[in-house]
Amino acid sequence: MDATERQEALKRLDVLVGEWVVEAEFPGLEVPPGRSVFEWTLDGQFLVQRTEAPNPAPDSMAVVAVDPETGGYTQHYYDARGVVRLYAMTFAEGAWQLLRETPDFSPLDFRQRFTAQVGEDGDSIRGVWEMWRDGSEGYQRDFSLSYRRIRR
Template identity: 65%
Template sequence: MDGSVRQEALERLDVLAGEWVVEADFPGQTMPDTPAARCVFEWTLDGRFLVQRTEIPVAEAPDSMAIIAADPETGAYTQHYFDSRGVARVYAMSFAGGVWRLLREAPDFSPLDFRQRFTGQVSDDGATIRGSWETSHDDSTTWEHDFTLTYRRSG
């Protein structure tokens, strides 16, 4: 394969590249004057991978880094996630039609005590992503809202 499938998949992620301010909303929790997180998406290794770095100025929340790769044959995405707690996870990812999805339903580097999924919608102008994380403790039969994230382009 000539790599065109992977290249097309990676080009779809260009809308994420840049700097973002991230705000979280946790149900039932009021967090007044909580500073927003900073997130940067940047290309690395000749544009073959998209790196996401998130710094959160809240002691209870981990800083993180994720590396997004596209399969050269299918264009399917995988997100490799790492954080300051020492957590390492692998998410199946899709990005199409302005909808960004992450899904973790299989054990990887850490036990699968619960399943996770994220769905985010990119605004028409590419300046905002509104999304939410959900968890399942019963093999993906029932999903519960965990928290909401809003990304706002800052650079």
């Protein structure tokens, strides 16, 4: 991947930059909204997401980088529980996916994925987190997650 392709891959993420209200729908729970901010850091080489979330979700931070070999993205995730995870990420034509199917900094007790779609207005994102535990038949819904931009 050359420098031009890397910059194009980073530019695709510009739609995420800004401040968002985040609403999670957990089965059987009423959860107040949280807040998430996406911003560029280190001269625009990485996209950082900081999220303040109400219980049961933890506050978190994620750093998105372009993989120089594949041109895909990697999301490095950290949260207030001390959890550290590494997700393979795709983002193209408004479709956003995070995928964790191999052990990383922690054992792989379950597989996990997030799939979402950016709305046509560019100011909304609707998605779902799913889990696949050993012995289950494929991915099962964990919780829904929606973003609504309140500031660019």
